[in-house]
Amino acid sequence: MAKDGKVKIGIIGSQFEADIHAAAIQMGPQEAEVVAIASPTQGNAAALAKRYGIPRVFTDYREMLKESDIEMVTIAAPNSLHAQMTADCAQAGKHVVCEKPLAMTIEEGQHMVEVTKKHGVLLMYAEELFFTPKYLKAKEMADAGAFGKVYLVKQSEKHFGPHSPWFWDVNRSGGGALMDLGCHGIAFCYWFLGRPAIKSVYCQMGTYVHGDKTKAEDDSLCILEFANGAVGLIENSWARRGGMDDRLEVYGEQGVTYANLHMGNALPTYSENGYGYAVEKAPTTTGWSYPVFEELWNYGFPQEMTHFARCARGKETPRVTGEDGLVVLEAIYAGYASAGEGRKIGLPFRAQGVKKPIDLWLNSSSYQTNR
Numbered sequence: 001m002a003k004d005g006k007v008k009i010g011i012i013g014s015q016f017e018a019d020i021h022a023a024a025i026q027m028g029p030q031e032a033e034v035v036a037i038a039s040p041t042q043g044n045a046a047a048l049a050k051r052y053g054i055p056r057v058f059t060d061y062r063e064m065l066k067e068s069d070i071e072m073v074t075i076a077a078p079n080s081l082h083a084q085m086t087a088d089c090a091q092a093g094k095h096v097v098c099e100k101p102l103a104m105t106i107e108e109g110q111h112m113v114e115v116t117k118k119h120g121v122l123l124m125y126a127e128e129l130f131f132t133p134k135y136l137k138a139k140e141m142a143d144a145g146a147f148g149k150v151y152l153v154k155q156s157e158k159h160f161g162p163h164s165p166w167f168w169d170v171n172r173s174g175g176g177a178l179m180d181l182g183c184h185g186i187a188f189c190y191w192f193l194g195r196p197a198i199k200s201v202y203c204q205m206g207t208y209v210h211g212d213k214t215k216a217e218d219d220s221l222c223i224l225e226f227a228n229g230a231v232g233l234i235e236n237s238w239a240r241r242g243g244m245d246d247r248l249e250v251y252g253e254q255g256v257t258y259a260n261l262h263m264g265n266a267l268p269t270y271s272e273n274g275y276g277y278a279v280e281k282a283p284t285t286t287g288w289s290y291p292v293f294e295e296l297w298n299y300g301f302p303q304e305m306t307h308f309a310r311c312a313r314g315k316e317t318p319r320v321t322g323e324d325g326l327v328v329l330e331a332i333y334a335g336y337a338s339a340g341e342g343r344k345i346g347l348p349f350r351a352q353g354v355k356k357p358i359d360l361w362l363n364s365s366s367y368q369t370n371r
Ligand SMILES: NC(=O)c1ccc[n+]([C@@H]2O[C@H](COP(=O)([O-])OP(=O)(O)OC[C@H]3O[C@@H](n4cnc5c(N)ncnc54)[C@H](O)[C@@H]3O)[C@@H](O)[C@H]2O)c1
Pocket: 012, 013, 014, 015, 016, 017, 018, 038, 039, 040, 041, 044, 061, 075, 076, 077, 078, 079, 081, 099, 100, 101, 126, 127, 128, 164, 165, 166, 180
């Protein structure tokens, strides 16, 4: 396997996040190149390959894994497939970059960590908030003591719901807004505070506007208590109108900082005619809108992919790993259990045989009586 030159990457998936991976890798051209794409939807895969000049296209990712020059594979497929795909990549000797959330269950996540270790490959967890420049600036200031002891970190991500049908199907996604978006906020607060253990989780959630198409919660409030005494408050929504909203607030004994990922960088714009694209999930570009520039860079995707490629060559140590993804999954389990039982749940928390985290909410007896 080549150890110099660019890291050769294969992408699994060909739609939303796969496109971001391909674009992000191209934005850091000195470290890596995408040489193959694998997705069962041949038309989408071919279109993505054409858009980014990717030479090889596969309909079965297992065929792509036979390509001996591929060193790293990024997984941008539905959550229910992450575990099997990771195991197959590891067995083929490929480093893995897996999209969030890590897996459907803690057992799957543990297996992903074990199987990658066994085969001597890296399992890197694609949590881009660890690379988002504006949020990194907040962490840099916090670590330098700007706010004194930080007692509260709030992170929220909200929009009007996912772009692809499988997200609404809890058997393929594992859950709603908490699973899909809360995984970002939980990971972020944990990392921001220096990875203290999570002591407890309290969650309130409901299905307010999308009950016609999903059993999943479309809004959730999640409070984490950390072993260092700090609190994380994570708000997520699939019910929020008006496009993507992503924010951070940090409160310390000696200071505070606020970061609005999109608005601070946006161009307040009014247009009678509309125009091409404003920001992820924006419903319209007519009237008032808030287009962002360099959207992928502002999220940190190119920085993330460059870092992972450098990790594959041993030039850097992964900033975010499968173990981080597992911590997040355990908190998500506790979050659904908390919402189901209407009480704070202490960690460590394990629920054996759970098929998907949201079952801890949907199947709880208090959920049934309160509904
Ligand atoms: N980091 C982020 O901010 C972010 C944003 C969006 C999605 N994601 C994550 O990325 C993953 C993919 O989400 P998406 O939005 O791209 O979904 P999507 O529906 O847009 O794309 C899913 C892709 O998976 C492919 N796929 C389905 N079954 C497959 C199989 N058996 N083998 C290979 N490919 C298969 C589909 O063909 C499709 O190309 C999810 O885990 C999601 O949570 C992360």
